[in-house]
Amino acid sequence: MTTETGTAVIQVRDLRMRYGTRDVLDGVDLDVHGGEVVALLGPNGAGKTTTIEILEGFRVRSGGEVTVLGSDPADAPEAWRARVGVVLQSWRDHKRWRVREVLEHLGDLYAPYSTAERPRPRPVGELLELVGLTDSADQPLMRLSGGQRRRLDVAVGIVGRPELLFLDEPTAGFDPEARREFHDLVHALVDAEGTTVVLTTHHLDEAEKLADRILVLSGGRIVADGSPDALARSVSSIAEVRWCRGGERFVHSCPDPTAFVRDLLAHDDGEVTDLEVRRATLEDTYVQLVRRHTAQEESR
Amino acid sequence: MSTTTQPFRAGLRRGWREFLISLRNPEDLTFYLFWSGAVVVYLFLNRTTPVEGTTLTLPQVVLPGALAAMVVFGGLVGPAFALVIEKEDGTLLRMKAAPHGVRTYVTAQVVLQSLGLLPLLVLIVLPVALFAHPLMHRGAGGWVAVGALLVLALLATLPLGMVIGAVARKPGQVSTWGLLPVLGMMAISGIFVPITALWGWVQGVAQVLPMYWLGHGLRWAFLPDEARVLEAGETWRVLEALGVLGAWAAVGLLLAPRVLRRMARRESGSAVEARRQERMQRFG
Numbered sequence: 150m151t152t153e154t155g156t157a158v159i160q161v162r163d164l165r166m167r168y169g170t171r172d173v174l175d176g177v178d179l180d181v182h183g184g185e186v187v188a189l190l191g192p193n194g195a196g197k198t199t200t201i202e203i204l205e206g207f208r209v210r211s212g213g214e215v216t217v218l219g220s221d222p223a224d225a226p227e228a229w230r231a232r233v234g235v236v237l238q239s240w241r242d243h244k245r246w247r248v249r250e251v252l253e254h255l256g257d258l259y260a261p262y263s264t265a266e267r268p269r270p271r272p273v274g275e276l277l278e279l280v281g282l283t284d285s286a287d288q289p290l291m292r293l294s295g296g297q298r299r300r301l302d303v304a305v306g307i308v309g310r311p312e313l314l315f316l317d318e319p320t321a322g323f324d325p326e327a328r329r330e331f332h333d334l335v336h337a338l339v340d341a342e343g344t345t346v347v348l349t350t351h352h353l354d355e356a357e358k359l360a361d362r363i364l365v366l367s368g369g370r371i372v373a374d375g376s377p378d379a380l381a382r383s384v385s386s387i388a389e390v391r392w393c394r395g396g397e398r399f400v401h402s403c404p405d406p407t408a409f410v411r412d413l414l415a416h417d418d419g420e421v422t423d424l425e426v427r428r429a430t431l432e433d434t435y436v437q438l439v440r441r442h443t444a445q446e447e448s449r
Numbered sequence: 450m451s452t453t454t455q456p457f458r459a460g461l462r463r464g465w466r467e468f469l470i471s472l473r474n475p476e477d478l479t480f481y482l483f484w485s486g487a488v489v490v491y492l493f494l495n496r497t498t499p500v501e502g503t504t505l506t507l508p509q510v511v512l513p514g515a516l517a518a519m520v521v522f523g524g525l526v527g528p529a530f531a532l533v534i535e536k537e538d539g540t541l542l543r544m545k546a547a548p549h550g551v552r553t554y555v556t557a558q559v560v561l562q563s564l565g566l567l568p569l570l571v572l573i574v575l576p577v578a579l580f581a582h583p584l585m586h587r588g589a590g591g592w593v594a595v596g597a598l599l600v601l602a603l604l605a606t607l608p609l610g611m612v613i614g615a616v617a618r619k620p621g622q623v624s625t626w627g628l629l630p631v632l633g634m635m636a637i638s639g640i641f642v643p644i645t646a647l648w649g650w651v652q653g654v655a656q657v658l659p660m661y662w663l664g665h666g667l668r669w670a671f672l673p674d675e676a677r678v679l680e681a682g683e684t685w686r687v688l689e690a691l692g693v694l695g696a697w698a699a700v701g702l703l704l705a706p707r708v709l710r711r712m713a714r715r716e717s718g719s720a721v722e723a724r725r726q727e728r729m730q731r732f733g
Contacts, residue, residue, distance in 0.1 A: 205546075231547075258550060
């Protein structure tokens with residue numbers, strides 16, 4: 150079974166999660182299509198991890214409908230597990246095993262679910278190459294550095310050649326180079342195997358680089374859903390224009406910077422220097438969004 | 450490849466691999482050598498001590514009880530600690546994320562904990578056989594009986610050990626709620642002190658617990674008939690031994706799947722993370 154590009158891989162309607170009297174998720178709707186990379190963004194406590202754990206089938210929801218790869222993750226069969234890959238935060242398991250041993254053993258579990266399109270498991274050699282752990286293949290896990298450990302987690306996540314991959318803060322603890330290599334790896338998976346990816350992250354630049362679509366979660370709801378570009382436009386259509394003139398700095402905010410700059414340069418007698426036009430970045434958008442919704446929550 | 454037997458075969462391989470890993474681990478080797486060494490030295494120092502009322506020596510009479518103590522202790526405490534630690538470090542969650550991973554994990558635990566007792570048994574029985582001659586009075590049939598009793602003892606203890614590990618939230622709880630009762634059971638089960646030397650009600654308690662009965666069964670399998678004068682009532686009660694061990698096995702096998710399923714259902718990334726936070730606070 151392979152999920153075709155464009156079909157719904159995840160469908161969530163009115164998802165609710167309640168701990169005691171506190172609603173952590175308060176009516177979440179979302180769709181993820183085959184081959185898409187979707188980033189879940191949100192402040193701490195917004196419900197990102199709860200959402201992803203419900204989708205992974207690790208947590209039972211309080212209400213709503215959830216379909217992931219055609220099954221309800223709360224009671225999905227084991228064959229469903231074989232089609233889903235999971236990379237979580239803070240794993241310290243299998244300390245005394247060697248890298249190769251862990252990948253061989255966990256790969257074994259996927260063998261009965263091999264298909265012509267998705268041969269399972271992925272060969273260990275190929276896997277080590279992909280995540281850059283070939284030289285550490287015979288190291289016990291407890292001797293790996295934080296970054297290597299994370300690469301191993303990613304390797305385990307994709308050992309079964311998943312159709313859908315969940316990544317929870319995948320690059321926490323990576324240096325910039327390792328982060329870029331990881332981004333290349335995700336792009337390669339998506340391009341070569343049509344893997345659908347759902348990730349949570351704190352890094353806006355990461356979401357911007359990786360994701361086709363960003364969902365912003367705040368106060369237990371999805372408050373924004375769109376491509377990084379569309380998001381930046383939807384919230385703030387105002388741009389900032391900065392320039393210098395006669396040794397003085399000027400800043401001006403306006404909705405139509407092109408017209409403003411044309412006018413500015415037409416009447417400046419050649420005195421304007423250091424002209425800079427800055428569109429709202431994703432970060433501006435995100436901060437505004439979260440602030441706006443937190444304010445609404447508080448006023449309710 | 451069949452998907453129904455695959456988890457069991459993968460579990461056998463996983464258990465075997467974990468066993469090999471433990472054999473290359475210095476801490477585990479030290480553990481084996483220390484405990485077997487302690488028992489062997491004690492028995493060696495008392496190798497000529499006669500046992501009153503019989504023609505036997507102390508090592509011959511004590512060895513079956515010592516084996517019983519080790520098997521029951523290892524069968525209960527071993528999986529309990531393994532489970533609580535591997536819940537905390539995320540091993541169990543890792544397995545849950547793979548198809549049939551929890552079933553594979555549980556199978557592997559049974560294999561690992563059973564195999565893990567072998568080095569200890571071998572390191573005790575072989576040297577003791579050299580100075581406590583003869584160790585086995587009932588020939589090949591006696592060894593078969595020993596093997597069967599050990600299997601029954603594992604059935605009576607491993608599932609319950611897993612239940613303790615599954616219910617405990619942190620290793621400290623296994624130490625208090627798991628380890629202490631087992632040590633208490635060891636004290637009253639006629640391993641170190643003949644059970645007939647204890648108060649009546651303590652004898653009653655001991656005779657509900659598996660350790661006394663495994664010791665009794667093993668003494669019956671190893672020793673000549675005359676040794677029955679050392680037992681409560683001066684008689685062999687093999688059927689009772691099988692009955693009590695069987696009852697514990699039944700309780701464990703009924704309880705374990707339910708408790709393990711419940712435990713597996715609750716595992717999630719945030720559960721592991723919460724325990725990690727708690728652990729970091731514990732160690733400041």
